[in-house]
Amino acid sequence: MRKLVEIEDLSGLVRDVLGSACRVVGVDRLRGGSKKGVYRVRVDGTPMASVIVYSWAEEENFWPGRNDTDAEDPFAPASGLAPFLAARRSLENLGARTPRVLLADDSRHRYPADLAVVEDISAGTLEALFASDPARAAAVLDELAATVDVMHRHLAPEYGRVDLLERGGTAKGVSCEQLVLDRALRDLDEASGRDRRIAAADGRLRERLHGSSALVTPRAAYGLVHGELGPDHVLVDADGHAVLIDIEGLMHFDVEWEHAFLEIRFGEFYPVLARPGLDPRRLDLYRLAMRLSLVAGPLRLLDGDFPDRAFMHGIAEHNLKEALALLP
Incomplete structure (x- = not known):
């Protein structure tokens, strides 16, 4: 207990x-x-x-x-x-x-x-504001987009969590794209072991991941990304300003990884956050990898005693369907 x-x-x-x-x-x-x-x-x-x-x-x-x-x-x-x-x-x-x-x-x-x-930023989340006050939410979203631009343009020559880089450390792995591929393959293994629909498509998903990864070219500068920047992780203060929370995973990484998440979590509002110049090959790999992460992660969490089980199962189910929809 x-x-x-x-x-x-x-x-x-x-x-x-x-x-x-x-x-x-x-x-x-x-x-x-x-x-x-x-x-x-x-x-x-x-x-x-x-x-x-x-x-x-x-x-x-x-x-x-x-x-x-x-x-x-x-x-x-x-x-x-x-x-x-x-x-x-x-x-x-x-x-x-x-x-x-x-x-x-x-x-x-x-x-x-x-x-x-x-x-206590008690005025609520941007997610709630989208439903309760769309005009106010639009202003907050514009401010958030400007903040994300500043973060993504803040480049570093190495990737990794900011607490590690601040101490002069070096992150594991040879590249962002290889880290994403390796993680996606692990997530695929886990998801296949938990759901027959993913297991049935395992070969095609694996082939798609490897094929997308092979097309990505090297990069040597990395923007600052939140990592889990959904509208539930943006509070709105009394003056209508966006306030970022759940920031512990802040890192320098490919900004396409963040955009793959922003697309999912902001949905119809994502165009305000979208930017030209993103690498389409990275996005292709990262979109599928992100969906698989959002299947395997929630299912793994449900192995324990996480209390809000229906909510977490819904995340896994939705992203499972979206991952399969990315297959040709």
């Missing part, structure tokens, strides 16, 4: 941040976190009505088996205070808005895990 955060766990911590007059009146675990716990802490006695606490406790990681956080592997699960802070520094230096950090603590004195207390 997992022990997740309760109100008494955070009362002293939040009082340290907001002052002795602060009283915690409620703690809610927010939906969707699979590698860290995200908690809204409601308070009295302070100008702030609430704060957000990130907890990177082991109990908060719902991924079974592959919990390796090797920073040298761009595709290893990115989790922890160090990659969060490194990503935040990189984004803030480029003018990209992220939640303001009120406390970052890896001492384990206040709480037995790395944690951060950040401002």
Whole structure:
């Protein structure tokens, strides 16, 4: 039985941040976190009505088996205070808005895990705004597109997670495209073992991956990519500005990898984010690889006790159909 955060766990911590007059009146675990716990802490006695606490406790990681956080592997699960802070520094230096950090603590004195207390951007997500206020969402999307442009134009001569490159490290692999191919083949193996429809198309999917990869030519500069930039990972603050969250996987990589994800997650709104000059051969490989990742990953998560099972199964099912639709 997992022990997740309760109100008494955070009362002293939040009082340290907001002052002795602060009283915690409620703690809610927010939906969707699979590698860290995200908690809204409601308070009295302070100008702030609430704060957000990130907890990177082991109990908060719902991924079974592959919990390796090797920073040298761009595709290893990115989790922890160090990659969060490194990503935040990189984004803030480029003018990209992220939640303001009120406390970052890896001492384990206040709480037995790395944690951060950040401002609560409680106006909601861009995803919700698309439905509730399309005109306001359009303005936020325009701002997000400008932010993504700045990130993607921020080039580095090496690929890898920003916390690794910041320390002078070198990422694994010989190229982005080879890393993507290797990961896609692993995802295909996993998905084939879990679903007969993928298994029946395994040979054709494998041939398509190898064929697309063979057409990609070398590259020597890599943009800054979020890695999971969906409209659910963009909050909207009270002034209508886009605020990026779930940033731990920030890395320098082929921007086509990001665009393959943006196409999927933004759907009909993607044209605002689309840009000329992307490598069509990389996109061809990365689109299929991304679909396979979004099949294998959710199915792997469902091997454990992730609570929102219907939602995760729906992601796998949708992307399975889309992966098969990419076959000739």
